[in-house]
Amino acid sequence: MLLDIVNYGDPVLRQKGERVEQITPEITQLIDDMLETMHEAHGIGLAAQQVGKALQLTMVDVTDVEDRPSRMSIDGEAVKPEDYMPLILLNPEWTVVGDTKEEAPEGCLSFPEVYGNINRHEEIDVMAMDEKGEAVAFRCGGLLARAIQHEWDHLQGILFIDRMDAITRAELKPEINAIQVETTKGLGNQR
Numbered sequence: 607m608l609l610d611i612v613n614y615g616d617p618v619l620r621q622k623g624e625r626v627e628q629i630t631p632e633i634t635q636l637i638d639d640m641l642e643t644m645h646e647a648h649g650i651g652l653a654a655q656q657v658g659k660a661l662q663l664t665m666v667d668v669t670d671v672e673d674r675p676s677r678m679s680i681d682g683e684a685v686k687p688e689d690y691m692p693l694i695l696l697n698p699e700w701t702v703v704g705d706t707k708e709e710a711p712e713g714c715l716s717f718p719e720v721y722g723n724i725n726r727h728e729e730i731d732v733m734a735m736d737e738k739g740e741a742v743a744f745r746c747g748g749l750l751a752r753a754i755q756h757e758w759d760h761l762q763g764i765l766f767i768d769r770m771d772a773i774t775r776a777e778l779k780p781e782i783n784a785i786q787v788e789t790t791k792g793l794g795n796q797r
């Protein structure tokens with residue numbers, strides 16, 4: 607089932623997600639619905655907050671992005687990222703590998719048509735639980751590492767506009783404000 611994607615201005619995007627301790631039928635259904643919603647929207651990542659649920663649950667799929675490479679390794683062995691997509695991450699944590707940072711453009715399904723450069727760590731180690739409730743650990747770099755950092759932020763209630771430098775954010779302010787006004791109007795109509 608397709609879910610509605612929540613836009614900037616909805617307070618759920620600022621909520622820290624609760625940990626998911628068990629893969630219940632409800633969680634499995636939510637994961638299926640979020641995957642369908644993410645693919646339909648041509649997103650490479652989606653967090654539970656973006657469908658109105660403040661949970662530590664997110665997913666990424668970088669399969670179709672050909673111009674921005676991703677790397678992945680498990681236990682020191684390089685693997686093909688596409689073999690692991692979509693990646694479902696529950697209660698994810700990550701640590702920085704090395705000290706390389708990279709600035710590159712990002713968008714977000716909760717900010718239609720807004721794109722800005724964000725500085726992120728180029729390589730990270732990730733630990734999480736997967737959709738079967740099993741522990742997963744891997745190292746990743748490039749676009750995949752960027753997407754996971756963006757999604758992890760969502761799970762804490764942090765948005766990519768918070769990570770923009772002041773000039774970028776000022777340039778995008780009219781578009782960001784317009785989304786917020788539109789969302790607030792919609793929330794008012796529901797009451």
Ligand SMILES: [Zn+2]
Pocket residue numbers: 713714715716756760
């Ligand atoms: Zn996002």
